[in-house]
Amino acid sequence: GKKSVRQKILDELKHYYNGFHLLWIETKVAARMVWRLLHGQVLTRRERRRLLRTCADLFRLVPFLVFVIVPFMEFLLPVFLKLFPEMLPSTFETESKKEEKQKKKLNAKLELAKFLQETIAEMAKRNKADTG
Numbered sequence: 001g002k003k004s005v006r007q008k009i010l011d012e013l014k015h016y017y018n019g020f021h022l023l024w025i026e027t028k029v030a031a032r033m034v035w036r037l038l039h040g041q042v043l044t045r046r047e048r049r050r051l052l053r054t055c056a057d058l059f060r061l062v063p064f065l066v067f068v069i070v071p072f073m074e075f076l077l078p079v080f081l082k083l084f085p086e087m088l089p090s091t092f093e094t095e096s097k098k099e100e101k102q103k104k105k106l107n108a109k110l111e112l113a114k115f116l117q118e119t120i121a122e123m124a125k126r127n128k129a130d131t132g
Helices: 005-038 045-069 073-083 095-131
Strands: none
Touching: 005 045, 045 073
8 A cells, every 4th residue: 555654754763763873883893803803804895895885885875864854855865866866875875775785787797708608619619610
């Protein structure tokens, strides 16, 4: 069924709360990683990617906060998200957006695999013709 306006507002507030909460947790973990780096320890590849993602999220947070702080500017947020899809920090993404990104990545990988298979088949035909 349709949601009431009150329910939609509550859902959006929960979404923002959860996003900020996750960003806070990610920031604390990243701070520990920076502390380890400063004390000479080496980060794994996964930790390094997580640290980079968290730093990027913190930089993305600055323009996003303008939309949250300025009254009625959140109504323009969908317009800006259409223009700049990577503007939101990763902790604020919805499940549908994550699934959409995964589908695009999978399609790109499938196209690349198809291209590579065709290339290998073509090379095999040429080698067979050269040796035959």
